[in-house]
Amino acid sequence: MPEVTLDALIPQASAEDVFDRLRDFAAYPKYTDAVREVSVTDTGGDTMDSDWSVNFRNGILCWSERDRINADTLSIDFTQTDGDFDTFDGSWKVYSHPDGAVTVRFTATFDLGMPSLAAIIDPIACQALTEAISLILLGLLGDHITLTAPEPVPVPADTP
Structure with missing residues (x-):
């Protein structure tokens, strides 16, 4: 499955505030046009369900996910429960630096469910996902952040 990783470096920030x-x-649509709508249902404890509608290239992607929030480790793990992807799983992680900066790392793997077209579509989807997450991070955290995206490399479908 293809994997996308994107880091955002925020100078002089509080990891907890970030x-x-x-x-x-639920506030994402206020900060960026990349996200059309998010509805959140608190399922108790550190878990919630969220339904997403996101602008994606020339269309709209919709999905539902289960989110596990860990305030102690400043991490969020998510797993798609329904939606346009066959699978979509990943995490957000916030790291503090000794110099007062903070890094947010987004990582996700996905499967669009089109194995015969994966060689063509997966690289385009990786780029589109990177662009969408970049817009979300810039909207949420401000244009003073530095984004770095390692070159995504889709894994061939026949790889275990």
Whole structure:
């Protein structure tokens, strides 16, 4: 499955404040046009369900996910439960630096469910996902952040 990883470096920030903004999914549409709508249902404890509608290239992707929030480790793990992807799983992680900066790392793997077209579509989907997450991070955290995206490399479908 293809994997996308994107880092955002925020100078002079509080990791806890960044994490609080990151986990407020319902507010995302206020910060960026990349996200059309997010509805959140608290399922108790550190778990919630969220339904997403996101602009993606020339269309709209919709999915539902289960989100596990860990405020102690400043991390969010998500797993798609229904939607346009066959599978979509990943995480958000916030890291503090000794110099007062903070890094947010987004990592996701996905399967669009089109194995015969994966060689063509997966690289395009990786780029589109990177662009969408970049817009979300810039909207949430401000244009003073530095984004770095390692070159995504889709894994061939026949790889275990």
